[in-house]
Structure formats: C-alpha cells, structure tokens
C-alpha cells in the first residue's frame with residue numbers, strides 16, 4: 001500500500017479531528033450527497049476528472065495490526081472503470097491527509113492484483129493482500145445497527161470477485177507462484193488458514209447468511 | 221487549502237528506477253530503501269509556489285512493471301506534466317525511454333511538459349549512463365533534463381518545480397488551454413478565471429468563460 005501511511009499510529013496527524021470522522025474538506029461542492037460516501041464525494045470534488053464518474057462501493061475502516069491494534073483511518077472502495085462491467089475492477093484507498101485531515105486518495109489498484117479475505121468476521125476485519133506480497137488488515141467502522149449488513153456486502157463482494165477471477169485470465173490461485181519479493185514469510189500461515197476456511201465450504205454458509213437485496217451496485 | 225491552479229503529473233519509467241522514491245522525497249522528505257513494487261497508481265500531492273501563485277501538484281506515481289503497464293497507461297490522460305525516469309546505473313532503463321515516450325505522447329496531450337530524469341545520481345561509482353547521453357536524448361526529443369537522487373534529495377525539488385514552472389510558462393504564453401480538462405490543469409476553486417489566465421484569456425470564447433466560472 002502507500003508507504004508512510006501504513007502502520008502509523010492514529011495519533012500522528014489525525015489528532016484534532018472529531019471522533020469518528022475525518023474533517024470534511026471545505027472544497028467539496030454542494031452535490032446532492034444523500035447516499036454518497038466520502039470517497040465518492042472526494043472524487044466528485046473536481047480534482048479527479050478521470051475517476052469522477054466511477055460507480056463506487058465504499059466503507060470506512062481503521063487499519064489494524066494483525067493482532068487487532070488500531071492504527072490509522074482508511075476509506076476503501078471498489079470501483080468499476082466502466083459502468084458496463086459486471087464487477088468492479090479497481091480498488092481505491094484513501095485516508096486523512098497528514099497536513100489537514102481532509103480525505104486524500106492514496107492509491108488505485110487493479111483488483112486483479114489484489115486479494116480480499118475475511119480476516120476476523122467477529123470483529124468485522126478484512127485482509128487486503130497485494131500480489132506483491134504486501135498485506136494489511138482493515139476493520140470496518142460503521143454504526144452498530146448496520147455493521148453486520150455492511151460487512152456482509154464486503155464478504156459477498158470478495159466471494160464474487162474470487163469466483164469471477166477463477167474463471168478469468170488471472171486466477172488468484174496463481175498468487176503464490178508469482179509473489180515478487182518473497183518477503184511474505186510471516187503472513188503465510190494466516191493466509192493458509194483463510195484459504196482453507198474458504199475451501200472448507202464455509203462460503204455457501206456465508207452466502208446464505210447475506211441479505212440478498214440491499215445494494216444496487218453489483219448486487220452487493 | 222486554496223490554490224490558483226492544480227497540475228496533474230504522472231511519473232513513468234521502468235520498474236525500480238526510483239519513481240515512488242522521488243515522490244516520497246518530494247512529498248514527505250524521506251527516502252525508502254526497500255523497493256515496494258507499485259501496483260496501479262499511487263497518489264501524492266503538494267503545494268508549490270510559482271511566481272507568487274499557489275499551485276497544487278497532484279502526482280500520479282504509476283507502476284513501471286511491464287505487467288501493469290497496459291492498465292496504468294490509461295491514466296496518462298489529462299496530465300499536464302510527466303516525469304520520465306531512468307536509473308543512471310542501469311542502461312536498459314535508459315534504452316527503454318523511447319518506448320515510454322511513445323506511450324506518453326500517445327496517451328496524453330501534446331502540450332504535456334516532460335521532464336527527463338536520470339535518477340540515483342548518488343551512485344556515481346556505478347554509473348552506466350553518462351550525463352551527456354541523458355542531455356542528448358532530452359534535446360533530441362524536446363524534454364527538460366535533470367539528474368536527481370531520491371536518496372540524498374539532490375535536485376528532487378527542482379525536478380518537480382521546474383516542470384511546474386514550464387507548465388506555468390506555457391499557460392502564460394497561452395499554449396495551454398486551462399479550460400480544457402484534457403490538458404491536466406485546473407483552476408483553483410477560489411479563482412476568478414478571467415483575471416488569472418494570462419494573455420490568451422481574451423482570445424478565448426467568452427461564453428465558455430462565462431459558463432465555467434462560478435465567481436466574478
């Protein structure tokens with residue numbers, strides 16, 4: 001991910017903002033913001049022409065260590081670079097800027113080079129792993145009433161991406177042979193466990209528990 | 221934070237030449253000794269002051285590795301400036317410049333200002349590409365040229381800022397249409413368009429100016 005934003009404790013730079021939210025950028029224009037997330041609003045603010053019209057599914061997270069200690073705030077979204085796509089093809093990561101706490105886009109990553117895992121369902125944690133071996137953990141930040149439902153959408157998304165890619169040109173199963181920098185050591189056991197969970201058929205159970213209607217984006 | 225203009229930059233060039241390190245040095249004044257291969261695009265932003273004007277640089281650091289190239293190419297569009305980087309200790313990164321340049325010219329505006337950067341100038345003992353070769357390539361293709369070190373920060377500020385100066389100069393000469401999004405320039409949110417554009421403003425179609433501006 002973006003170095004320098006990665007394992008920083010939340011105290012660095014985000015100190016003054018109100019609990020629970022990033023400072024709203026003064027530059028965000030008065031769009032009808034009804035259901036739009038802050039990442040989408042940020043992209044609509046006019047500085048990112050090319051990304052402006054992407055449909056986005058996004059949530060707010062905190063980055064946590066593998067053991068669950070809280071680090072910095074992250075907004076993660078998936079987007080489709082074309083409205084015709086059946087599934088999103090890009091992962092977007094954003095977080096508070098160091099100087100003013102406004103949301104800032106950190107990176108845009110083709111989903112074919114990223115894997116999403118459920119890290120700890122009971123704590124609404126996902127694991128995001130890049131093909132290069134870099135990985136990090138995100139815990140969903142959402143009101144208690146909607147948290148399970150929102151997490152469920154991410155879970156649904158990650159299975160759909162997985163099924164989709166299994167039939168496509170870049171199956172995730174290639175991953176371990178194409179890790180580029182071999183620095184993946186300490187993460188392997190976690191992944192293996194997650195992979196096994198997945199293969200053990202927990203996924204039907206998971207799918208069954210998800211609320212099928214809710215979001216209009218990619219049927220999440 | 222207000223600014224007069226926003227310039228979109230892209231950083232392109234082979235994997236490992238130091239693109240992400242240049243960005244990190246410019247935005248955070250830090251050096252990263254480990255190579256974290258970039259996937260897709262990473263973003264950075266910084267304000268600079270050119271001629272008394274605040275300018276926000278929005279920098280798109282792209283992945284150099286071949287397998288990501290077809291994807292990142294699509295994000296060249298709308299860049300006002302490009303840093304085209306090679307590694308002075310690896311000749312092949314210099315040899316690939318033509319192909320990067322072709323890509324850049326094909327996928328972005330013809331006005332885009334391109335700064336050629338020979339990076340890792342701190343590794344003089346391992347130099348594989350002479351400074352004169354970089355200069356000659358730049359001259360031949362109409363690029364600006366600098367050697368930098370993302371490690372020692374030598375010329376890093378200058379590389380980003382000189383590119384901005386050149387873009388700004390082109391705006392003032394009326395070579396850049398700041399109203400055309402495809403040129404990678406945006407006028408800051410508080411700016412009165414008709415007073416800040418430079419000599420070419422008066423030649424521009426007035427209905428366009430009117431419809432574009434919320435102030436004045």
Ligand SMILES: Nc1nc2c(ncn2[C@@H]2O[C@H](COP(=O)(O)OP(=O)(O)OP(=O)(O)O)[C@@H](O)[C@H]2O)c(=O)[nH]1
Nearest residue numbers: 235236237238239240241253258284340369370371
């Ligand atoms: N000595 C020295 N090393 C450098 C310099 N710039 C970058 N490096 C090293 O070169 C390696 C690659 O740097 P990156 O900035 O990650 O390379 P990149 O161009 O972004 O590569 P991709 O993301 O794969 O396209 C890292 O190990 C850096 O530490 C420099 O100016 N001097």
Ligand SMILES: [Mg+2]
Nearest residue numbers: 239240257258
């Ligand atoms: Mg890089």
